[in-house]
Amino acid sequence: MKLVIANWKNNPKILAQAKRIFLSVKKRAGQLKNVEIVICPPFLYLPELSISRSRLKLGGQDCSWEGSIPLTGEVTPSMLKSFGAEYVILGHSERRRYFQETDAVINRKIKSALKTGLKVIFCVGEDPRNQIKKGLKGIRGGVMPQVAIVYEPLSAISTQKGSLVVPAELRQKKTLIQNALKQMFSRTVSQKIKIIYGGSVDEKNIKTLLKETEMDGFLIGQASLSSSRFLKIVQFCNRNRRTT
Ligand code: 13P
Numbered sequence: 421m422k423l424v425i426a427n428w429k430n431n432p433k434i435l436a437q438a439k440r441i442f443l444s445v446k447k448r449a450g451q452l453k454n455v456e457i458v459i460c461p462p463f464l465y466l467p468e469l470s471i472s473r474s475r476l477k478l479g480g481q482d483c484s485w486e487g488s489i490p491l492t493g494e495v496t497p498s499m500l501k502s503f504g505a506e507y508v509i510l511g512h513s514e515r516r517r518y519f520q521e522t523d524a525v526i527n528r529k530i531k532s533a534l535k536t537g538l539k540v541i542f543c544v545g546e547d548p549r550n551q552i553k554k555g556l557k558g559i560r561g562g563v564m565p566q567v568a569i570v571y572e573p574l575s576a577i578s579t580q581k582g583s584l585v586v587p588a589e590l591r592q593k594k595t596l597i598q599n600a601l602k603q604m605f606s607r608t609v610s611q612k613i614k615i616i617y618g619g620s621v622d623e624k625n626i627k628t629l630l631k632e633t634e635m636d637g638f639l640i641g642q643a644s645l646s647s648s649r650f651l652k653i654v655q656f657c658n659r660n661r662r663t664t
Pocket of ligand 1: 643
């Protein structure tokens with residue numbers, strides 16, 4: 421089953437708009453049985469959307485680690501869970517770039533999120549092998565099926581031109597990521613981990629991505645802020661059952 425994740429980032433600007441997008445997607449989502457849809461809104465919208473989530477899954481876009489020290493401004497994995505989130509995005513390139521998140525910090529967050537029972541959407545970018553090695557350090561193979569790896573190079577995000585990484589390169593990166601996982605864990609474990617793509621995915625390029633790459637899902641930014649555009653992507657993925 422394909423995993424399709426909406427990363428709304430710091431959008432939409434008001435709650436009413438967030439509810440409108442969410443409800444339109446929800447209305448249609450009930451009929452789409454071959455795809456898992458996760459909406460990751462800004463933290464503040466989670467409680468409102470959580471009330472009416474039905475088949476849609478919710479996720480956070482980041483979290484801190486659990487701990488006994490005070491962490492001003494942070495949201496912990498258990499807080500996310502208590503508002504109905506089942507997933508959390510960690511290691512997004514925008515957090516690495518603008519908030520100076522290091523591999524060590526991301527690793528700590530991943531461990532804490534998994535311990536709390538959240539599924540992790542772990543983003544890697546320009547240097548996937550190294551980021552995987554450091555980000556997943558010390559994590560047991562047994563919990564790895566709870567992690568999806570997103571290949572999302574910074575240069576492919578929000579290009580506005582619809583230009584994105586070419587399918588041949590994506591196939592190559594998927595193999596590279598699988599090999600890195602095989603090396604770190606085992607072949608069996610690596611086969612249970614979804615490898616997905618993010619970066620300017622839209623309702624136009626999704627057909628090619630589905631046909632010419634074997635990605636297990638997609639992480640969508642801009643195009644997920646329009647329910648009609650997002651639903652088109654989800655519907656294509658729903659029809660395309662080929663998966664790992
Ligand atoms: P865009 O789909 O807007 O390029 O964003 C990709 C992204 O960063 C999703 O996490």
